[in-house]
Amino acid sequence: xxxxxxxxxxxxxxxxxxxxxxxxxxxxxxxxxxxxxxxxxxxxxxxxxxxxxxxxxxxxxxxxxxxxxxxxxxxxxxxxxxxxxxxxxxxxxxxxxxxxxxxxxxxxxxxxxxxxxxxxxxxxxxxxxxxxxxxxxxxxxxxxxxxxxxxxxxxxxxxxxxxxxxxxxxxxxxxxxxxxxxxxxxxxxxxxxxxxxxxxxxxxxxxxxxxxxxxxxxxxxxxxxxxxxxxxxxxxxxxxxxxxxxxxxxxxxxxxxxxxxxxxxxxxxxxxxxxxxxxxxxxxxxxxxxxxxxxxxxxxxxxxxxxxxxxx
Amino acid sequence: xxxxxxxxxxxxxxxxxxxxxxxxxxxxxxxxxxxxxxxxxxxxxxxxxxxxxxxxxxxxxxxxxxxxxxxxxxxxxxxxxxxxxxxxxxxxxxxxxxxxxxxxxxxxxxxxxxxxxxxxxxxxxxxxxxxxxxxxxxxxxxxxxxxxxxxxxxxxxxxxxxxxxxxxxxxxxxxxxxxxxxxxxxxxxxxxxxxxxxxxxxxxxxxxxxxxxxxxxxxxxxxxxxxxxxxxxxxxxxxxxxxxxxxxxxxxxxxxxxxxxxxxxxxxxxxxxxxxxxxxxxxxxxxxxxxxxxxxxxxxxxxxxxxxxxxx
Numbered sequence: 294x295x296x297x298x299x300x301x302x303x304x305x306x307x308x309x310x311x312x313x314x315x316x317x318x319x320x321x322x323x324x325x326x327x328x329x330x331x332x333x334x335x336x337x338x339x340x341x342x343x344x345x346x347x348x349x350x351x352x353x354x355x356x357x358x359x360x361x362x363x364x365x366x367x368x369x370x371x372x373x374x375x376x377x378x379x380x381x382x383x384x385x386x387x388x389x390x391x392x393x394x395x396x397x398x399x400x401x402x403x404x405x406x407x408x409x410x411x412x413x414x415x416x417x418x419x420x421x422x423x424x425x426x427x428x429x430x431x432x433x434x435x436x437x438x439x440x441x442x443x444x445x446x447x448x449x450x451x452x453x454x455x456x457x458x459x460x461x462x463x464x465x466x467x468x469x470x471x472x473x474x475x476x477x478x479x480x481x482x483x484x485x486x487x488x489x490x491x492x493x494x495x496x497x498x499x500x501x502x503x504x505x506x507x508x509x510x511x512x513x514x515x516x517x518x519x520x521x522x523x524x525x526x527x528x529x530x531x532x533x534x535x536x537x538x539x540x541x542x543x544x545x546x547x548x549x550x551x552x553x554x555x556x557x558x559x560x561x562x563x564x565x566x567x568x569x570x571x572x573x574x575x576x577x578x579x580x581x582x583x584x585x586x587x588x589x590x591x592x593x594x595x596x597x598x599x600x601x602x603x604x605x
Numbered sequence: 606x607x608x609x610x611x612x613x614x615x616x617x618x619x620x621x622x623x624x625x626x627x628x629x630x631x632x633x634x635x636x637x638x639x640x641x642x643x644x645x646x647x648x649x650x651x652x653x654x655x656x657x658x659x660x661x662x663x664x665x666x667x668x669x670x671x672x673x674x675x676x677x678x679x680x681x682x683x684x685x686x687x688x689x690x691x692x693x694x695x696x697x698x699x700x701x702x703x704x705x706x707x708x709x710x711x712x713x714x715x716x717x718x719x720x721x722x723x724x725x726x727x728x729x730x731x732x733x734x735x736x737x738x739x740x741x742x743x744x745x746x747x748x749x750x751x752x753x754x755x756x757x758x759x760x761x762x763x764x765x766x767x768x769x770x771x772x773x774x775x776x777x778x779x780x781x782x783x784x785x786x787x788x789x790x791x792x793x794x795x796x797x798x799x800x801x802x803x804x805x806x807x808x809x810x811x812x813x814x815x816x817x818x819x820x821x822x823x824x825x826x827x828x829x830x831x832x833x834x835x836x837x838x839x840x841x842x843x844x845x846x847x848x849x850x851x852x853x854x855x856x857x858x859x860x861x862x863x864x865x866x867x868x869x870x871x872x873x874x875x876x877x878x879x880x881x882x883x884x885x886x887x888x889x890x891x892x893x894x895x896x897x898x899x900x901x902x903x904x905x906x907x908x909x910x911x912x913x914x915x916x917x
Contacts, residue, residue, distance in 0.1 A: 306735060387764065394763050398713035401706050410878045417870035419862035421879045423618060426886055451706050452699065550731035558729035566722045567733045574738055
């Protein structure tokens with residue numbers, strides 16, 4: 294069934310062989326080729342890619358579909374070399390669960406005052422602090438797309454008082470939802486911990502600037518698992534220095550890898566992870582990739598197509 | 606309605622006024638008195654206590670019910686001065702949730718390799734490690750009572766492969782359950798992280814000794830939220846030194862507060878918290894306390910009564 298054509302794979306982060314095996318398990322006829330091993334670019338009909346180099350798509354004249362190997366497509370949509378084809382992203386509940394797991398870890402760590410006890414252990418001191426009831430802990434989730442909504446629901450399950458903010462109106466059981474620019478100040482003012490889960494778009498770039506960071510209660514905690522550029526990094530650094538922001542868990546940064554001269558590295562009140570809050574999962578995402586390949590073959594519209602103009 | 610009698614309160618950890626308010630909200634006729642303010646001990650019919658001093662009960666001749674202000678009753682059942690009365694413990698889903706929150710935090714921290722990234726931040730280094738799929742992470746829950754079963758279910762929800770072990774046969778959806786002494790070695794051998802949630806009884810005291818710790822895969826992680834005495838602390842310290850145990854999150858210890866000369870304090874691979882994985886919650890536990898008071902008044906059997914001989 295060579296009519297399917299080939300799929301080219303590119304990622305600096307993901308394991309080609311694991312993806313190849315998972316995809317071929319779903320669709321044995323699909324030939325998956327690493328971008329360095331393509332001998333007949335005209336045979337390539339699909340591209341499964343994460344941040345391919347500029348000019349990557351030029352040699353594939355018969356490309357029919359681009360699949361972003363992840364949920365966030367901001368690195369793809371702004372490219373001048375993006376072909377005029379359907380672009381899809383992964384929409385995998387298991388990715389949402391993995392992201393929510395990271396968020397749960399980070400929020401529970403603050404709610405249970407783990408950094409305080411780590412500090413006490415350094416001294417060392419047995420420094421008892423009676424835990425707060427979770428309903429007294431107000432957590433805000435900024436961005437209620439698939440990933441944000443999933444994480445917010447898991448936070449509700451822990452008993453936290455959860456506030457949600459999004460661009461457009463959303464309803465999530467147990468979450469106090471607000472939306473639109475006018476509602477943002479009130480949302481920020483009531484959250485001791487906020488979790489940034491917005492997609493990066495022209496509207497969200499730099500949204501959390503000095504002004505908005507100052508609207509949070511003094512000493513608030515920030516967890517960023519979306520994109521570094523949603524927060525003005527210099528404003529965040531400054532707010533961490535002044536104590537306006539008490540603590541931060543940062544998985545994403547304006548520039549990645551985070552430059553070694555960034556003051557964030559040395560801040561005791563900051564936990565840095567190298568952009569891995571969630572990753573594409575071969576076993577659970579392969580069926581939807583294969584489904585879209587078959588849709589293209591059958592002339593049907595693909596699922597999880599992104600709107601390039603909107604940015605996600 | 607003075608026929609209800611008084612309730613005496615004792616705890617070095619819990620806030621008397623918060624408990625008094627929560628209980629009186631449920632049953633305004635109930636008079637709650639702090640143990641230091643009792644003027645007529647003969648009027649005291651109920652004792653709501655956490656680790657009261659030896660001899661505490663002697664002056665209360667008309668006591669009808671002892672309520673342990675917590676889930677674990679090991680500190681109460683072994684006492685020589687325990688009156689021959691119904692003893693109840695708290696059984697509150699919100700306490701189970703709080704405990705599960707701590708367990709989730711600790712398991713996610715290991716599953717997502719946070720200590721590794723904290724180390725990288727010290728250098729500093731952007732040291733990417735691709736996250737593992739949660740189903741590849743095998744977590745074992747030792748003890749499947751109310752608290753253990755709840756935590757195991759939450760771990761299943763995160764996608765981990767969860768094994769459970771208990772004294773008697775249990776079935777929990779999504780958990781691979783085994784039971785009895787003969788099954789313990791196989792259980793231990795397959796868990797990269799174990800969570801100790803057993804009650805402390807004569808049977809579980811010192812259960813995790815050198816022999817059993819050696820049955821875990823090399824470098825396994827231990828999370829203990831039950832009682833320190835379930836693990837032979839010297840054996841644990843030794844296993845941490847040799848690397849047989851890779852990391853530990855310890856909320857409980859053989860002696861509390863943990864003595865400042867314990868080698869555990871200085872171990873980088875150990876996270877110490879001062880016995881607060883879960884605490885009694887006034888709002889959610891007061892209704893069941895009041896319910897038992899009314900049952901005593903009505904001559905009915907109380908709920909959540911402990912079997913002193915069995916130890917829990």
